[in-house]
Amino acid sequence: MSVPKIDRTGQNTRMRATAWISIASLIGSAVFADAHLDIQKKGSKKAAVTDSVDPNANETPAHHEARMRWWREARFGMFIHWGLYAVPAGTYNGARTQNIGEWIMHDLKIPVSDYASLAAKFNPTEFNADEWVAIAKAAGMKYIVMTSKHHEGFAMFHTKVDAFNIYDGTPFKRDPIMEMSEACKKAGIKFGVYYSQAQDWHHAGGAAYGGHWDTAQDGDLHEYVKKVAAPQVKELLTKYKPAVLWWDTEVQMSKEDIKELTAAFPADPWLVANNRLGNGVPGDTETPEQFIPATGFPGRDWETCMTINDTWGYKSFDRNFKSTQTLLRNLIDIASKGGNYLLNVGPEPKGVIPTPEVDRLKQMGEWLDKNGDSIYGTSASPFKKLPFDGRCTVEGRKLYVNVFAWPESGLTLPGLKTKIRGAHVLATGKRLKLIKAADGTVTISKPAELDPISTAIEVDLAGKLEVDPQ
Numbered sequence: 001m002s003v004p005k006i007d008r009t010g011q012n013t014r015m016r017a018t019a020w021i022s023i024a025s026l027i028g029s030a031v032f033a034d035a036h037l038d039i040q041k042k043g044s045k046k047a048a049v050t051d052s053v054d055p056n057a058n059e060t061p062a063h064h065e066a067r068m069r070w071w072r073e074a075r076f077g078m079f080i081h082w083g084l085y086a087v088p089a090g091t092y093n094g095a096r097t098q099n100i101g102e103w104i105m106h107d108l109k110i111p112v113s114d115y116a117s118l119a120a121k122f123n124p125t126e127f128n129a130d131e132w133v134a135i136a137k138a139a140g141m142k143y144i145v146m147t148s149k150h151h152e153g154f155a156m157f158h159t160k161v162d163a164f165n166i167y168d169g170t171p172f173k174r175d176p177i178m179e180m181s182e183a184c185k186k187a188g189i190k191f192g193v194y195y196s197q198a199q200d201w202h203h204a205g206g207a208a209y210g211g212h213w214d215t216a217q218d219g220d221l222h223e224y225v226k227k228v229a230a231p232q233v234k235e236l237l238t239k240y241k242p243a244v245l246w247w248d249t250e251v252q253m254s255k256e257d258i259k260e261l262t263a264a265f266p267a268d269p270w271l272v273a274n275n276r277l278g279n280g281v282p283g284d285t286e287t288p289e290q291f292i293p294a295t296g297f298p299g300r301d302w303e304t305c306m307t308i309n310d311t312w313g314y315k316s317f318d319r320n321f322k323s324t325q326t327l328l329r330n331l332i333d334i335a336s337k338g339g340n341y342l343l344n345v346g347p348e349p350k351g352v353i354p355t356p357e358v359d360r361l362k363q364m365g366e367w368l369d370k371n372g373d374s375i376y377g378t379s380a381s382p383f384k385k386l387p388f389d390g391r392c393t394v395e396g397r398k399l400y401v402n403v404f405a406w407p408e409s410g411l412t413l414p415g416l417k418t419k420i421r422g423a424h425v426l427a428t429g430k431r432l433k434l435i436k437a438a439d440g441t442v443t444i445s446k447p448a449e450l451d452p453i454s455t456a457i458e459v460d461l462a463g464k465l466e467v468d469p470q
Contacts, residue, residue, distance in 0.1 A: 001071050001081070001248065001312045002110065003101065003169045005180045007017040008329075009180070014379075017032055019416050021085040021304075021405075023421065024349065028379070030405055032470070033260055035291050042236055049053075052279055052323070053255050053258050053280070054275075054277060054282065055262040055265045055269065055281075056269065056284070059269075059323075059463045060348075063268075065122075065272050066271070067116075067272065067284075068284060068301055069191075070142075070143070070243075070271065070378075071143070071244075071272050071284075071285075071301065072301065072340075073142075073328035073377040074142035074376070075142070075331070075334075075335050075340050075341065075375050075376055075378070075401070076139075076140055076142060076331060076340070076341050076343070076368075076375065076376075077140050077142060077143040077144060077145060077300070077303075077340060077342045077343070078135075078136040078139070078141045078143070078144045078145070078342070078343060078344075078345060078400065078407065079139050079144075079146075079194075079305055079312075079342045079343060079344035079345070080104055080144065080145070080146040080147060080344070080345055080346075080347065081101075081147050081150070081194075081312040081314075081345075081346050082146065082147055082153045082156065082176070082181075082293075082313070082314075082345055082346070083102065083147055083149075083152055083154050083156060083202040083281045083312045083313065084115070084118045084119060084122055085102040085103075085122050085150070085152060085314070086101075086102055086122075086124075086145045086313060086314040086346070086347060086348060086349040087102050087312055087315040087349045088118065088349075089101065089123050089349065090104060090290055090311070090314075090315035090317060090318070091316070091317075091318040092104060092107075092110060094319065097110055097315070100309040100310070100311045100312050100315070101312065101313035101314055101315035101318070101346065102150050102152070102311075102312050102313030103151070103313075104153070105152050105201050105267065105311075106151065106201060106208065106210075108160070108413050109213040111213075111214050111216070112201070112202055112214045112216040112217060112436070113216065115152065115167075115201075115270060116164065116202065117171050118164075119154070119164070119169040120168065122171075122172065122350075123170060123171040123435070124172055124176075124347075124349060124350050124351030125172070125180075125350065125351065126351045127172075127174075127176060127347075127348040127351025128351070128352075128455030129176065129179035129180045129181045129182070129183035129351075130186075132144075132180065132183070132186075132347075132353065133180070133183040133184055133186075133187045133189060134187070135345075135353060135358055135361055135362075136189060136363055137142060137189060138189055138285035138359075138361070138365045138370075139362065139365040139370060140364060140365045140368030140375075141189070141192065141343075141361075141367070142189060143189060143191070143192060143243065143244065143383045144184055144190070144191055144192065145188060145192040145193065145194055145244050145246050145342060146176075146177065146180055146191075146192070146193060146194065147193075147194040147433070148177050148193040148194060148195050148236055148294070148467065149195055149196055149200075149232065150184070150194070150196050150313070151196045151199040151200065151201055151208075151248075151249070152200075152201055152204025153201055153203050153206060153211070154166070154169075154202065154203060154239065156176050156177055156329040157175050157176070157177035157178065157235070157240070157246070157392060158175040158178070159235055160235065161227075161231050161232055161235075162203075162228075163335075164202060164203075164207050167381060167431055173221075174209055175239055175342075177236075177334075178239075178240060179413055181240050181241075181242070186248050186342050186353070187267070190243040190244065191240075191242055191243060191244075192244025192245065192246060192272070193236055193240065193242045193244070193245060193246065193247065194248060195229075195232070195233060195236065195246070195247060195248070196247060196248050196249060197225070197229050197233070197247050197248070197249075197250070197253070197261055197277065197278075198221065198229070198250055198251040198252070198253055198278070199249040199251055199370045200224065200228065200229070200249075201217060202217075203217075203219075203224055203228050203416065204219030204224065204318040205217075205218075205219030205220045205221050205222075205223050205228075206219075206220060206221070206224050206228070207221055207224075207249075207251040207252065209249075209251070210428050221251075221252065221257075222254065222256065222257060222420050225253075225257045225260050225261065226260055227263060228452060229260075230260040230261050230263065230264075231308070233245075233261050234263070234264035236267075237265065237271070237303075237456050238264060238405050239265045241386050243270070243271070243272060244271070244272045244273070245271055245272070245273045245274075246273075246274055246276075247273065247274055247277045247283070248276050249276065250276060250277060250278025250279070252278075252401055253277065254278055254279065254381075257278075257279070258277060258281060259280065259281050261277070262277075268449030270286050271290050272285065273285075275287060276284075276285050279293045284301060285300075285301045285303050285325060285367070286300050286301070286302035286303070286364065287302070287303055287305060288302065288304045288305065289301075289304075289305050289306075290305070291304070291306075292304050292330060292333055292334055292337070292339075293339075295337065296337030296338050296380060298338075298404075299338075300329070301339075302338070302339045302340070302342070303339060303340040304330075304341055304342065305337055305342040305343075305344065306330065306332050306341070306342070306343055306344065307344045307346075308321055308322055308327065308343065308345065308356075308357045308360060308447050309321045309322070309346075309357075310342060311346060312344055312346055312348060313346050314346040314348050314349070315346070315356070319356075320358070321356045321360065321388040322360070323337070323360075323383065324363040324364060324367075324453070325452070325453045327343065327360055327364060328364055328367055328453050328454065329404060330452065330453060331343075331364070332374075332375070332402045332454055333379055333391055335374075335375045335383070335393050336380060336381045336391035336392055336393055338379060338380030338381050339425045342438060343361075345361075346355045350370070365370070367451075367453055367454075368457075370426065370427035371402075371451075371456040372454075373395070373398075373400065373426060373429055373456075374393055374400035374426060374456040375393065376404055377395055378393035378395045378400060379395065380392065380393070380394070380396050381393060381394070381417065382394060382465060382467040383413070385468060386413075387407065387408075387409075387412065387414060388403065388404040388405065388406070388407040388411060390402050390403040390404050390405075391404075391405070392413075393434075397460065397461045397463065397464070398458055398459070398460065398461070399413075399416075399461055399465060400426070400456060400457070400458055400459070401413070401444075401457040401459060402454040402455070402456050403450075403454065403456075403457065403459075404453075404454055405453045406450055406455065410435070410444070410445070410446070411443060411444040411445075411446070411457070411458075412441055412442065412443050412444070414441070415467045415468040415469075416442075416465075416466075416467055416468075417466040417467060417468060418461045418462060418464065418466050419461070419462035419463065420434060420442050420460070420461060420462070421460040421462045422449055422459075423433070423444050423457055423458065423459045423460065424457070424458055425447050425455065425456070425457060425458075426457065426458045426463035427451065427455075427456060428447075428449075430447060430448070432444050432445045432446075432447060432457070433445035444457065444459070
Protein backbone atom coordinates (compact mmCIF):
# COMPACT_ATOMS: atom_id res chain seq x y z
CA MET A 1 0.00 0.00 0.00
CA SER A 2 1.52 3.27 1.11
CA VAL A 3 3.57 5.15 3.66
CA PRO A 4 2.66 7.88 6.16
CA LYS A 5 1.46 11.24 4.93
CA ILE A 6 0.36 14.53 6.37
CA ASP A 7 -3.35 14.90 5.87
CA ARG A 8 -4.93 17.75 3.94
CA THR A 9 -5.81 19.66 7.12
CA GLY A 10 -2.16 19.61 8.20
CA GLN A 11 -2.76 17.27 11.12
CA ASN A 12 -0.29 14.42 11.37
CA THR A 13 -2.86 12.05 12.82
CA ARG A 14 -4.34 10.19 9.91
CA MET A 15 -4.31 6.71 8.48
CA ARG A 16 -0.85 5.98 7.21
CA ALA A 17 1.05 7.38 10.14
CA THR A 18 -0.91 5.19 12.52
CA ALA A 19 -0.90 2.24 10.14
CA TRP A 20 2.83 2.25 9.56
CA ILE A 21 3.69 2.84 13.20
CA SER A 22 1.50 -0.19 13.96
CA ILE A 23 3.24 -2.29 11.32
CA ALA A 24 6.64 -1.15 12.52
CA SER A 25 5.83 -2.18 16.07
CA LEU A 26 4.75 -5.60 14.85
CA ILE A 27 8.06 -6.21 13.06
CA GLY A 28 10.19 -4.44 15.65
CA SER A 29 11.33 -1.69 13.33
CA ALA A 30 10.60 1.75 14.74
CA VAL A 31 13.45 3.13 12.67
CA PHE A 32 11.65 2.00 9.49
CA ALA A 33 8.48 3.86 10.45
CA ASP A 34 10.35 7.01 11.47
CA ALA A 35 12.28 7.05 8.21
CA HIS A 36 9.13 6.80 6.13
CA LEU A 37 7.46 9.52 8.18
CA ASP A 38 10.44 11.82 7.69
CA ILE A 39 10.50 11.15 3.95
CA GLN A 40 6.83 11.97 3.59
CA LYS A 41 7.15 15.18 5.57
CA LYS A 42 9.87 16.29 3.18
CA GLY A 43 8.03 15.16 0.06
CA SER A 44 4.46 16.26 0.78
CA LYS A 45 3.63 19.60 -0.78
CA LYS A 46 0.19 21.03 -0.12
CA ALA A 47 -1.56 23.80 -1.96
CA ALA A 48 -4.95 25.41 -1.84
CA VAL A 49 -7.50 23.68 -4.07
CA THR A 50 -8.51 25.68 -7.12
CA ASP A 51 -11.04 25.06 -9.87
CA SER A 52 -8.20 24.21 -12.22
CA VAL A 53 -6.86 21.45 -9.96
CA ASP A 54 -9.86 19.76 -8.34
CA PRO A 55 -11.91 17.98 -11.05
CA ASN A 56 -15.07 18.24 -8.93
CA ALA A 57 -14.61 21.80 -7.69
CA ASN A 58 -17.70 23.06 -9.53
CA GLU A 59 -19.95 20.11 -8.76
CA THR A 60 -23.36 20.99 -7.29
CA PRO A 61 -24.29 19.56 -3.88
CA ALA A 62 -27.22 17.71 -5.47
CA HIS A 63 -24.98 16.00 -8.00
CA HIS A 64 -22.46 15.08 -5.30
CA GLU A 65 -25.18 13.49 -3.18
CA ALA A 66 -26.48 11.51 -6.16
CA ARG A 67 -22.96 10.43 -7.18
CA MET A 68 -22.07 9.17 -3.71
CA ARG A 69 -25.38 7.44 -2.94
CA TRP A 70 -24.49 3.89 -4.02
CA TRP A 71 -21.12 4.09 -2.28
CA ARG A 72 -22.65 5.22 1.02
CA GLU A 73 -25.23 2.45 0.91
CA ALA A 74 -22.66 -0.25 0.09
CA ARG A 75 -20.70 -0.13 3.38
CA PHE A 76 -18.58 -3.20 2.51
CA GLY A 77 -16.14 -3.76 -0.35
CA MET A 78 -13.23 -5.95 -1.42
CA PHE A 79 -9.72 -4.60 -2.01
CA ILE A 80 -7.48 -6.79 -4.22
CA HIS A 81 -3.70 -6.36 -4.18
CA TRP A 82 -2.28 -8.48 -6.99
CA GLY A 83 0.82 -7.97 -9.12
CA LEU A 84 4.32 -9.24 -9.85
CA TYR A 85 5.05 -9.14 -6.11
CA ALA A 86 2.92 -12.28 -5.78
CA VAL A 87 5.66 -14.25 -7.55
CA PRO A 88 8.42 -13.83 -4.92
CA ALA A 89 5.70 -13.99 -2.24
CA GLY A 90 7.88 -12.13 0.25
CA THR A 91 11.19 -13.90 -0.43
CA TYR A 92 13.90 -12.93 -2.93
CA ASN A 93 17.30 -14.60 -3.34
CA GLY A 94 16.85 -16.27 0.03
CA ALA A 95 16.02 -13.02 1.87
CA ARG A 96 12.63 -12.51 3.48
CA THR A 97 11.11 -9.06 3.49
CA GLN A 98 10.18 -7.86 6.96
CA ASN A 99 7.61 -5.51 5.49
CA ILE A 100 4.42 -5.94 3.45
CA GLY A 101 4.61 -8.16 0.37
CA GLU A 102 4.03 -5.61 -2.38
CA TRP A 103 6.98 -3.46 -1.20
CA ILE A 104 9.57 -6.22 -1.69
CA MET A 105 11.26 -4.52 -4.67
CA HIS A 106 11.71 -1.33 -2.65
CA ASP A 107 12.67 -2.86 0.67
CA LEU A 108 15.18 -5.39 -0.68
CA LYS A 109 16.43 -2.85 -3.26
CA ILE A 110 15.99 -5.24 -6.17
CA PRO A 111 17.44 -3.82 -9.43
CA VAL A 112 14.91 -2.84 -12.09
CA SER A 113 15.99 -5.43 -14.66
CA ASP A 114 16.10 -8.23 -12.08
CA TYR A 115 12.62 -7.43 -10.83
CA ALA A 116 11.27 -7.12 -14.38
CA SER A 117 12.46 -10.66 -15.08
CA LEU A 118 9.77 -11.93 -12.69
CA ALA A 119 7.21 -11.24 -15.42
CA ALA A 120 8.37 -14.30 -17.35
CA LYS A 121 7.41 -16.43 -14.32
CA PHE A 122 3.98 -14.85 -13.83
CA ASN A 123 1.40 -17.17 -15.37
CA PRO A 124 -1.76 -17.18 -13.19
CA THR A 125 -3.57 -19.93 -15.07
CA GLU A 126 -5.99 -20.54 -12.18
CA PHE A 127 -7.31 -16.97 -12.22
CA ASN A 128 -11.07 -16.86 -12.72
CA ALA A 129 -12.72 -13.45 -12.48
CA ASP A 130 -16.21 -14.93 -12.02
CA GLU A 131 -14.96 -16.96 -9.04
CA TRP A 132 -13.34 -13.92 -7.42
CA VAL A 133 -16.49 -11.87 -7.85
CA ALA A 134 -18.58 -14.76 -6.50
CA ILE A 135 -16.37 -14.83 -3.38
CA ALA A 136 -16.93 -11.11 -2.88
CA LYS A 137 -20.67 -11.39 -3.44
CA ALA A 138 -20.98 -14.35 -1.06
CA ALA A 139 -19.15 -12.27 1.55
CA GLY A 140 -21.80 -9.56 1.25
CA MET A 141 -19.44 -7.12 -0.45
CA LYS A 142 -21.02 -4.56 -2.78
CA TYR A 143 -17.99 -3.31 -4.68
CA ILE A 144 -14.44 -4.35 -5.61
CA VAL A 145 -11.31 -2.21 -6.00
CA MET A 146 -8.37 -3.95 -7.70
CA THR A 147 -4.79 -2.82 -8.22
CA SER A 148 -4.31 -1.87 -11.88
CA LYS A 149 -0.72 -0.74 -11.24
CA HIS A 150 1.05 -0.68 -7.91
CA HIS A 151 4.35 1.00 -7.00
CA GLU A 152 6.33 -1.73 -8.80
CA GLY A 153 5.13 -0.12 -12.06
CA PHE A 154 3.69 -3.33 -13.53
CA ALA A 155 0.29 -2.87 -15.18
CA MET A 156 -2.32 -5.56 -14.53
CA PHE A 157 -4.19 -4.49 -17.67
CA HIS A 158 -3.39 -4.36 -21.38
CA THR A 159 -1.87 -0.89 -21.61
CA LYS A 160 -0.52 0.58 -24.84
CA VAL A 161 2.04 2.69 -22.95
CA ASP A 162 4.68 -0.06 -22.92
CA ALA A 163 5.09 -3.81 -22.72
CA PHE A 164 5.57 -3.93 -18.94
CA ASN A 165 2.09 -5.32 -18.38
CA ILE A 166 0.47 -8.67 -17.78
CA TYR A 167 -0.81 -9.04 -21.36
CA ASP A 168 2.38 -8.24 -23.27
CA GLY A 169 5.01 -9.11 -20.67
CA THR A 170 3.95 -12.51 -19.31
CA PRO A 171 2.97 -15.96 -20.61
CA PHE A 172 -0.57 -15.27 -19.37
CA LYS A 173 -1.59 -13.00 -22.29
CA ARG A 174 -4.86 -11.92 -20.68
CA ASP A 175 -6.29 -8.73 -19.15
CA PRO A 176 -7.47 -9.39 -15.55
CA ILE A 177 -8.78 -5.85 -15.10
CA MET A 178 -11.07 -6.20 -18.11
CA GLU A 179 -12.18 -9.66 -16.98
CA MET A 180 -12.93 -8.42 -13.47
CA SER A 181 -14.81 -5.41 -14.83
CA GLU A 182 -17.00 -7.67 -16.97
CA ALA A 183 -17.53 -10.19 -14.17
CA CYS A 184 -18.59 -7.44 -11.75
CA LYS A 185 -21.03 -6.05 -14.29
CA LYS A 186 -22.65 -9.48 -14.71
CA ALA A 187 -22.89 -9.93 -10.92
CA GLY A 188 -24.27 -6.46 -10.21
CA ILE A 189 -21.22 -5.35 -8.21
CA LYS A 190 -19.49 -2.01 -8.71
CA PHE A 191 -15.91 -2.26 -9.96
CA GLY A 192 -13.05 0.13 -9.24
CA VAL A 193 -9.31 0.35 -9.83
CA TYR A 194 -6.36 1.30 -7.66
CA TYR A 195 -3.62 3.26 -9.45
CA SER A 196 -0.25 4.40 -8.06
CA GLN A 197 -0.01 7.76 -9.80
CA ALA A 198 3.46 8.95 -8.76
CA GLN A 199 5.43 6.21 -7.09
CA ASP A 200 6.75 3.83 -9.77
CA TRP A 201 9.98 1.89 -9.21
CA HIS A 202 10.25 0.56 -12.77
CA HIS A 203 9.74 3.49 -15.13
CA ALA A 204 12.37 6.25 -15.42
CA GLY A 205 11.30 9.30 -13.46
CA GLY A 206 8.82 7.47 -11.26
CA ALA A 207 9.04 8.44 -7.61
CA ALA A 208 10.42 6.20 -4.86
CA TYR A 209 10.26 6.97 -1.15
CA GLY A 210 13.77 7.28 0.19
CA GLY A 211 15.20 7.80 -3.28
CA HIS A 212 16.19 5.56 -6.19
CA TRP A 213 18.57 2.62 -5.78
CA ASP A 214 19.07 1.92 -9.50
CA THR A 215 20.18 4.44 -12.15
CA ALA A 216 17.51 2.97 -14.45
CA GLN A 217 14.94 4.70 -12.23
CA ASP A 218 16.42 8.17 -12.71
CA GLY A 219 14.48 10.74 -14.68
CA ASP A 220 11.94 13.54 -14.38
CA LEU A 221 8.77 12.88 -12.38
CA HIS A 222 6.68 15.28 -14.42
CA GLU A 223 7.76 13.68 -17.69
CA TYR A 224 6.88 10.32 -16.16
CA VAL A 225 3.37 11.60 -15.36
CA LYS A 226 2.92 12.87 -18.94
CA LYS A 227 4.28 9.79 -20.68
CA VAL A 228 3.23 6.94 -18.38
CA ALA A 229 0.80 7.75 -15.59
CA ALA A 230 -1.60 10.14 -17.34
CA PRO A 231 -1.93 7.98 -20.49
CA GLN A 232 -2.58 4.89 -18.37
CA VAL A 233 -5.20 6.69 -16.27
CA LYS A 234 -6.90 7.77 -19.50
CA GLU A 235 -6.89 4.15 -20.70
CA LEU A 236 -8.43 2.98 -17.45
CA LEU A 237 -11.17 5.60 -17.45
CA THR A 238 -12.11 5.32 -21.10
CA LYS A 239 -11.70 1.58 -21.70
CA TYR A 240 -12.71 0.06 -18.36
CA LYS A 241 -15.02 2.79 -17.01
CA PRO A 242 -14.48 2.09 -13.29
CA ALA A 243 -16.91 3.31 -10.64
CA VAL A 244 -14.00 4.01 -8.25
CA LEU A 245 -10.50 5.38 -8.84
CA TRP A 246 -8.31 4.70 -5.81
CA TRP A 247 -5.16 6.88 -5.90
CA ASP A 248 -2.13 6.22 -3.70
CA THR A 249 1.04 8.01 -2.52
CA GLU A 250 1.03 11.48 -4.04
CA VAL A 251 4.80 12.25 -3.71
CA GLN A 252 5.36 15.85 -4.82
CA MET A 253 2.50 15.99 -7.28
CA SER A 254 2.39 19.44 -8.91
CA LYS A 255 -0.76 21.21 -10.11
CA GLU A 256 0.28 20.47 -13.67
CA ASP A 257 0.59 16.78 -12.80
CA ILE A 258 -2.91 16.79 -11.34
CA LYS A 259 -4.29 18.41 -14.51
CA GLU A 260 -2.60 15.74 -16.63
CA LEU A 261 -3.95 12.91 -14.47
CA THR A 262 -7.53 14.20 -14.34
CA ALA A 263 -7.77 15.32 -17.98
CA ALA A 264 -9.71 12.16 -18.84
CA PHE A 265 -12.32 12.65 -16.13
CA PRO A 266 -15.77 12.84 -17.77
CA ALA A 267 -17.41 16.27 -18.00
CA ASP A 268 -20.30 15.07 -15.81
CA PRO A 269 -18.42 12.65 -13.56
CA TRP A 270 -19.95 9.79 -11.61
CA LEU A 271 -16.55 8.47 -10.65
CA VAL A 272 -15.77 8.18 -6.92
CA ALA A 273 -12.13 9.11 -6.22
CA ASN A 274 -10.32 9.17 -2.89
CA ASN A 275 -8.23 11.84 -1.15
CA ARG A 276 -4.77 10.55 -2.13
CA LEU A 277 -4.33 12.30 -5.48
CA GLY A 278 -2.20 15.07 -4.02
CA ASN A 279 -1.66 18.84 -4.10
CA GLY A 280 -4.53 19.52 -1.74
CA VAL A 281 -7.28 17.94 -3.87
CA PRO A 282 -9.76 16.75 -1.21
CA GLY A 283 -11.25 13.85 -3.16
CA ASP A 284 -14.52 12.20 -2.25
CA THR A 285 -13.41 9.91 0.55
CA GLU A 286 -11.07 9.89 3.52
CA THR A 287 -8.95 6.73 3.63
CA PRO A 288 -7.77 5.62 7.09
CA GLU A 289 -5.45 2.66 6.59
CA GLN A 290 -5.31 -0.34 8.92
CA PHE A 291 -7.24 1.36 11.72
CA ILE A 292 -10.73 2.56 12.59
CA PRO A 293 -10.92 6.22 13.66
CA ALA A 294 -12.51 6.83 17.04
CA THR A 295 -15.28 9.08 15.72
CA GLY A 296 -15.13 8.68 11.95
CA PHE A 297 -14.92 11.85 9.84
CA PRO A 298 -18.03 13.97 10.51
CA GLY A 299 -19.11 15.72 7.33
CA ARG A 300 -16.89 13.55 5.12
CA ASP A 301 -17.37 10.17 3.49
CA TRP A 302 -14.70 7.75 4.64
CA GLU A 303 -13.48 4.20 4.18
CA THR A 304 -11.15 2.12 6.32
CA CYS A 305 -8.97 -0.16 4.20
CA MET A 306 -7.54 -3.13 6.05
CA THR A 307 -5.80 -6.45 5.53
CA ILE A 308 -7.09 -9.83 6.69
CA ASN A 309 -3.58 -10.79 7.80
CA ASP A 310 -0.64 -8.33 8.00
CA THR A 311 0.16 -7.87 4.30
CA TRP A 312 -1.63 -6.43 1.26
CA GLY A 313 0.23 -8.31 -1.47
CA TYR A 314 0.63 -12.07 -1.07
CA LYS A 315 3.37 -13.18 1.32
CA SER A 316 3.53 -16.94 1.73
CA PHE A 317 4.71 -16.92 5.35
CA ASP A 318 2.22 -14.40 6.73
CA ARG A 319 -0.28 -16.58 8.57
CA ASN A 320 -1.45 -13.98 11.08
CA PHE A 321 -5.07 -13.94 9.96
CA LYS A 322 -7.67 -11.97 11.90
CA SER A 323 -10.63 -13.95 13.21
CA THR A 324 -14.05 -13.74 11.58
CA GLN A 325 -15.34 -12.20 14.79
CA THR A 326 -12.75 -9.42 14.63
CA LEU A 327 -13.45 -8.73 10.96
CA LEU A 328 -17.22 -8.58 11.44
CA ARG A 329 -17.01 -6.43 14.54
CA ASN A 330 -14.72 -4.11 12.59
CA LEU A 331 -17.41 -3.81 9.91
CA ILE A 332 -20.09 -3.17 12.53
CA ASP A 333 -17.93 -0.55 14.27
CA ILE A 334 -17.17 1.22 10.99
CA ALA A 335 -20.82 1.27 9.90
CA SER A 336 -21.80 2.69 13.30
CA LYS A 337 -19.51 5.65 12.55
CA GLY A 338 -20.83 6.18 9.04
CA GLY A 339 -17.92 4.62 7.15
CA ASN A 340 -17.18 1.83 4.69
CA TYR A 341 -14.94 -1.21 5.16
CA LEU A 342 -12.63 -2.05 2.23
CA LEU A 343 -11.22 -5.43 3.21
CA ASN A 344 -8.21 -6.74 1.30
CA VAL A 345 -7.32 -10.08 -0.22
CA GLY A 346 -3.86 -10.87 -1.62
CA PRO A 347 -4.13 -13.54 -4.33
CA GLU A 348 -1.39 -16.11 -4.89
CA PRO A 349 0.74 -16.06 -8.08
CA LYS A 350 -1.41 -18.74 -9.72
CA GLY A 351 -4.47 -16.52 -9.36
CA VAL A 352 -6.10 -18.08 -6.31
CA ILE A 353 -7.31 -16.15 -3.27
CA PRO A 354 -5.78 -17.86 -0.18
CA THR A 355 -8.14 -20.32 1.50
CA PRO A 356 -7.96 -18.72 5.00
CA GLU A 357 -9.16 -15.44 3.46
CA VAL A 358 -11.95 -17.13 1.50
CA ASP A 359 -13.12 -19.01 4.61
CA ARG A 360 -13.39 -15.83 6.65
CA LEU A 361 -15.19 -13.97 3.88
CA LYS A 362 -17.69 -16.81 3.54
CA GLN A 363 -18.40 -16.68 7.27
CA MET A 364 -18.85 -12.91 7.12
CA GLY A 365 -21.36 -13.37 4.33
CA GLU A 366 -23.33 -15.92 6.34
CA TRP A 367 -23.72 -13.41 9.17
CA LEU A 368 -24.63 -10.60 6.78
CA ASP A 369 -27.26 -12.75 5.06
CA LYS A 370 -29.21 -12.63 8.30
CA ASN A 371 -28.12 -9.30 9.74
CA GLY A 372 -27.21 -7.15 6.74
CA ASP A 373 -30.07 -4.70 7.32
CA SER A 374 -28.10 -3.40 10.30
CA ILE A 375 -25.20 -2.48 7.96
CA TYR A 376 -26.27 -1.68 4.40
CA GLY A 377 -27.82 1.70 3.71
CA THR A 378 -27.56 2.77 7.33
CA SER A 379 -26.23 5.97 8.85
CA ALA A 380 -24.06 6.56 11.90
CA SER A 381 -25.13 5.99 15.47
CA PRO A 382 -26.76 8.94 17.26
CA PHE A 383 -25.23 7.79 20.55
CA LYS A 384 -21.78 9.04 21.53
CA LYS A 385 -21.46 6.16 23.97
CA LEU A 386 -23.44 3.14 25.06
CA PRO A 387 -23.65 1.46 28.49
CA PHE A 388 -22.90 -1.94 26.93
CA ASP A 389 -20.47 -3.51 24.47
CA GLY A 390 -22.10 -2.92 21.12
CA ARG A 391 -22.82 -0.47 18.28
CA CYS A 392 -25.85 1.22 16.71
CA THR A 393 -26.86 2.24 13.21
CA VAL A 394 -29.97 3.98 11.85
CA GLU A 395 -32.14 3.67 8.76
CA GLY A 396 -35.30 5.73 8.71
CA ARG A 397 -37.44 4.75 11.70
CA LYS A 398 -35.36 1.66 12.33
CA LEU A 399 -32.67 1.69 14.99
CA TYR A 400 -30.30 -1.26 14.76
CA VAL A 401 -28.39 -2.36 17.84
CA ASN A 402 -25.53 -4.84 17.44
CA VAL A 403 -24.77 -6.32 20.85
CA PHE A 404 -21.39 -7.97 21.34
CA ALA A 405 -22.02 -8.85 25.00
CA TRP A 406 -25.53 -8.67 26.47
CA PRO A 407 -25.48 -6.51 29.62
CA GLU A 408 -26.50 -8.19 32.85
CA SER A 409 -28.57 -5.15 33.78
CA GLY A 410 -30.57 -5.42 30.55
CA LEU A 411 -30.35 -3.56 27.26
CA THR A 412 -31.24 0.12 27.55
CA LEU A 413 -30.64 3.07 25.24
CA PRO A 414 -30.08 6.10 27.46
CA GLY A 415 -31.08 9.38 25.91
CA LEU A 416 -33.46 7.89 23.37
CA LYS A 417 -36.45 10.24 23.27
CA THR A 418 -38.46 8.56 20.52
CA LYS A 419 -41.01 6.00 21.63
CA ILE A 420 -40.17 2.36 20.91
CA ARG A 421 -42.98 0.43 19.23
CA GLY A 422 -41.25 -2.93 19.30
CA ALA A 423 -38.00 -4.85 18.99
CA HIS A 424 -36.96 -8.17 17.51
CA VAL A 425 -33.87 -10.23 16.77
CA LEU A 426 -32.94 -9.44 13.20
CA ALA A 427 -31.64 -12.91 12.30
CA THR A 428 -34.66 -14.86 13.59
CA GLY A 429 -37.54 -12.39 13.78
CA LYS A 430 -38.04 -13.35 17.45
CA ARG A 431 -39.85 -10.49 19.20
CA LEU A 432 -38.44 -9.20 22.47
CA LYS A 433 -40.29 -7.88 25.48
CA LEU A 434 -40.10 -4.18 26.34
CA ILE A 435 -39.99 -3.40 30.06
CA LYS A 436 -40.80 0.20 30.90
CA ALA A 437 -39.58 1.64 34.22
CA ALA A 438 -41.28 4.39 36.20
CA ASP A 439 -38.81 6.97 34.89
CA GLY A 440 -39.69 6.05 31.31
CA THR A 441 -36.55 4.05 30.63
CA VAL A 442 -37.22 1.06 28.39
CA THR A 443 -35.28 -2.19 28.80
CA ILE A 444 -35.22 -4.72 25.98
CA SER A 445 -35.41 -8.32 27.15
CA LYS A 446 -32.56 -10.74 26.51
CA PRO A 447 -32.99 -13.17 23.57
CA ALA A 448 -33.03 -16.86 24.33
CA GLU A 449 -30.05 -17.35 22.00
CA LEU A 450 -27.17 -14.95 21.48
CA ASP A 451 -24.89 -14.74 18.46
CA PRO A 452 -21.24 -15.14 19.58
CA ILE A 453 -20.17 -12.51 17.04
CA SER A 454 -22.97 -9.99 17.46
CA THR A 455 -26.69 -10.23 18.15
CA ALA A 456 -28.41 -7.69 15.93
CA ILE A 457 -31.62 -6.17 17.24
CA GLU A 458 -34.03 -4.14 15.12
CA VAL A 459 -35.84 -1.49 17.15
CA ASP A 460 -39.02 -0.13 15.56
CA LEU A 461 -39.47 3.56 16.40
CA ALA A 462 -42.79 5.39 16.57
CA GLY A 463 -41.42 8.47 14.84
CA LYS A 464 -38.32 10.33 13.81
CA LEU A 465 -35.30 9.38 15.87
CA GLU A 466 -34.49 11.86 18.61
CA VAL A 467 -31.71 11.51 21.18
CA ASP A 468 -30.79 13.76 24.08
CA PRO A 469 -27.36 15.38 23.75
CA GLN A 470 -24.76 13.27 25.55
